[in-house]
Amino acid sequence: MRSAPWWALLSSGCAPVLLVGSWTIAQLRQGPAYDPATQTLSVLASYGAGSYWLMTGMLLVLGTCYVVTAHALREAALAGRVALAGGGLCALALTLVPVPSSGGALEHGAVATVGLVLLAVWPPLAAVQGKGAVPWGLRLDVSLAASALMGATAFWFLAELQGGGAPGIAERVVTFLQALWPFLVVVSCRRSARWRETGP
Numbered sequence: 745m746r747s748a749p750w751w752a753l754l755s756s757g758c759a760p761v762l763l764v765g766s767w768t769i770a771q772l773r774q775g776p777a778y779d780p781a782t783q784t785l786s787v788l789a790s791y792g793a794g795s796y797w798l799m800t801g802m803l804l805v806l807g808t809c810y811v812v813t814a815h816a817l818r819e820a821a822l823a824g825r826v827a828l829a830g831g832g833l834c835a836l837a838l839t840l841v842p843v844p845s846s847g848g849a850l851e852h853g854a855v856a857t858v859g860l861v862l863l864a865v866w867p868p869l870a871a872v873q874g875k876g877a878v879p880w881g882l883r884l885d886v887s888l889a890a891s892a893l894m895g896a897t898a899f900w901f902l903a904e905l906q907g908g909g910a911p912g913i914a915e916r917v918v919t920f921l922q923a924l925w926p927f928l929v930v931v932s933c934r935r936s937a938r939w940r941e942t943g944p
């Protein structure tokens with residue numbers, strides 16, 4: 745099995761750092777009028793928001809990170825790599841359908857939902873079964889657990905969104921988990937390859 749290249753650490757590691765850094769700066773720029781607990785990240789990226797360009801740029805880089813990481817994960821099953829890249833393309837597509845300053849956001853919601861689903865299901869789709877040492881991030885049991893956690897937090901986000909609770913918190917949790925998991929998989933692939941090279 746081929747290991748993930750060194751630059752996969754860069755593309756996957758940048759994603760969670762970029763995500764948290766961008767939303768932190770953006771909400772500071774919005775000022776006290778923005779409530780990160782009850783308002784979503786989409787508000788920060790809406791037309792007319794003071795952080796529109798920052799969040800748009802973040803989505804462009806984040807989506808690219810996902811696509812590049814999917815290309816780099818040579819040990820993962822193809823279906824999972826395609827799903828991860830699809831999640832990245834959805835992030836890129838969100839820049840084309842931002843939340844308007846007023847009115848509905850059906851297109852934005854549809855693209856965001858597809859992206860959430862793809863990023864939640866890619867771990868088990870990428871899992872590798874077979875003989876030999878499989879990186880722990882690509883084991884089916886671990887991948888199913890990661891997917892279940894992402895799915896649960898995604899449902900939590902949708903429930904908070906419908907119930908008017910704290911969707912901002914739930915969204916930050918699910919998007920952070922989805923951004924962090926590719927990095928953990930890359931790390932596991934590289935460690936597994938190093939172990940195979942050195943031997944027991």
